[in-house]
Amino acid sequence: MQYLDFEQPIAELEKKIDELNELSVGDEVLTPEINRLRKKADQLRESIFSNLTRWQRVQLARHPERPYTLDYIDLMTDEFIELHGDRYHADDKAMVGGLATIDGQSVMIIGHQKGRDTKQRQYRNFGMANPEGYRKAYRLMKTAEKFGIPVVTLLDTPGAYPGLEAEERGQAEAIAKNLKLMSVLEVPIISIVIGEGASGGAIGIGVGNEIYMMENTWYSVISPESCSSILWKTWEYKEQAASALKLTAKDLLEMKIIDGVIKEPLGGAHRDFEKSAQAVKEQILKSLKRLNKMKPAELIDHRIEKYSVMGVWLEADQNS
């Protein structure tokens, strides 16, 4: 298990526990001490995780051992058929999708995909989709609409890929088309941020009737690092930027941008894949129960009304 900088006190305790465990093989003299330290570690974890800063949440959202889209699919669905390709250019490995059943209900699941080790990370382009990724998502959403199947999108990207070929093939156009399509898609859409929700790359599959964020994730118009580099002219102010951007699940719930926060196991989603996937699954089923009752026109109105009120401005008529 990898520990983040702010988890070091826990890491040290657990190392001590491991050492004592090794020493105590076949001997119960040390058991009380081990139990005492275990309890202390639990308390410490509880106290550290109940007071996380926004930057620490960002770190957790990027934890290399966090569950990714395909992990959730694996653990949540009864069946899954992955579908590939945008039919124009390529199959984007940073964007996955396919038909699945969750508790017997058919859904189209689409999500950003990150890689676990160096090779996989490169293969998945660090979860940064190219235009063909967004166009694959577009195609799968149209397919879902055609067959009346609800769409579930899982967001986890450090951004749409800012590369030369991505521009050449119309990264902006691909994202824009998805935004327009998703706002008037005739089937329910549920969007869940499972890791990083970075700007246009995230919203490109993120327009939903209901939007959720897992507890230790972030969603913002820009990453803290880029924000720091633009507004402070140096990368050093990422923590302040994270704080100023108010990018956590709790923040977005308060801003009424999202519909709810999905609780993670203590210590973060990576501590217990099963439990995390179960929580996400339960939320999807709850949302589907509500949304399945709505007719296509109602779903569209619901989505358009939801987005129409987003933003904060002053209006002379209302305030004078």
Add this chain to the structure above:
Amino acid sequence: MAWFKRKDSNIQTDKKKDMPEGIWVKVPETGETIHRRELEENHWVDPLSGYHFRVGSEEYFSILFDGNKFTEIADDIMPTDPLDFEDRKKYKDRIKQTQKKSGLSDACRVGVGKLDKHNVVIACMDFSFIGGSMGSVVGERLCRAIDHAREKKYPLIIISQSGGARMMESVYSLMQLPKTSAKLALLEREKVPYISVMTNPTTGGVTASYAMLGDFNIAEPGALIGFAGPRVIRQTIGRDLPEGFQTSEYLLEHGFLDFIVARPKLKKKLSKLLRILRN
């Protein structure tokens, strides 16, 4: 009464900062100087080199609306600071300073009037207001423009010039992408034409939403248009970018624009397009 309410809607503070001061203006590309009046008569385009000086909503409205007559709508929608955002400067102060300096209330204005006798709704962004960035006010004003076009069945023209979404409103800014795109989807259902005019620069969230969603996507020559900025791309790929990368001409070549039009011919071309559509 709120602090922002103006009795006189035609208040103009200092002149815009888009155009350089003085009677003689230097053309950046050639280093030549040109008389201001000559430049103005040619819609702020250098007749020799074709260089397009950046101008804002005031100039575009005067170029496009017949007799510069139009009704401004949604101008009572004003910016605030929902996140209490502070970097090296407070966002509140940034808004006030920019308002004073630019004479604008935010980075987008909406006018309703006639273009060569065609009723149109024109929304125009202003780069001189925090880099033309899109926050809640830009998003809302655009939505009012789109709604107005839909209700009246007037063709919609959006002139973009923007570095992208406004950081100081964080996720609220991001949500303006789906918000405007959703309204455009409704406009499309009513079969009302939407022409997107991209000027220098059009990047980030603006390109990734309404700017790329026109029935007709057009641009001024030589404008920078893209999703990611050139600096970010250069850092990502670790090599220099080809000449002309992300220019209007490059986008036309790659199939993302219908045509490029020089500013002095913009009105005529739009009028022609609207005329053929109406026949």
